Amino acid sequence: MRLIIAMIQPHKLPDVKKELFNSKVHKMTVTNALGCGQQKGFTETYRGIIHEVNLLKKIRIEIAVNEDFVEPTIEAIIKGARSGNIGDGKIFVVDLCESIRIRTGQRGSEAIG
Ligand SMILES: Nc1ncnc2c1ncn2[C@@H]1O[C@H](COP(=O)(O)OP(=O)(O)OP(=O)(O)O)[C@@H](O)[C@H]1O
Numbered sequence: 001m002r003l004i005i006a007m008i009q010p011h012k013l014p015d016v017k018k019e020l021f022n023s024k025v026h027k028m029t030v031t032n033a034l035g036c037g038q039q040k041g042f043t044e045t046y047r048g049i050i051h052e053v054n055l056l057k058k059i060r061i062e063i064a065v066n067e068d069f070v071e072p073t074i075e076a077i078i079k080g081a082r083s084g085n086i087g088d089g090k091i092f093v094v095d096l097c098e099s100i101r102i103r104t105g106q107r108g109s110e111a112i113g
């Protein structure tokens with residue numbers, strides 16, 4: 001099991017949701033976030049030097065998946081979120097030890113799927 005965490009541009013959320021739906025990924029958590037990447041939140045520098053970071057509004061998507069859905073999920077996010085510009089976002093994939101559906105007590109892949 002893996003936890004896929006994607007940071008995307010807010011205006012790309014509808015496109016990413018559509019692509020995930022097309023790839024049969026229907027479970028997700030979406031939160032508003034602040035963040036910055038390698039541009040430190042700026043696209044221009046002041047006298048060539050940036051002294052601080054500038055946090056920009058981002059959307060954070062979390063999706064727990066079984067192995068067979070890892071690549072389709074990543075591809076769907078990229079398809080929906082990519083414009084080719086800086087700030088398009090990032091995807092992090094982490095190992096997920098356990099998943100438990102509280103209502104039934106199911107664990108592991110049963111609980112995710
Ligand atoms: N190394 C990181 N650790 C934690 N969060 C990150 C990291 N890199 C990016 N993020 C998050 O992802 C968001 C989008 O990052 P962004 O797309 O700007 O990455 P980038 O590495 O600067 O690539 P690009 O040059 O294409 O802009 C950031 O605003 C931040 O929330």
Ligand SMILES: [Mg+2]
Binds near residue numbers: 037039040087
């Ligand atoms: Mg960036």
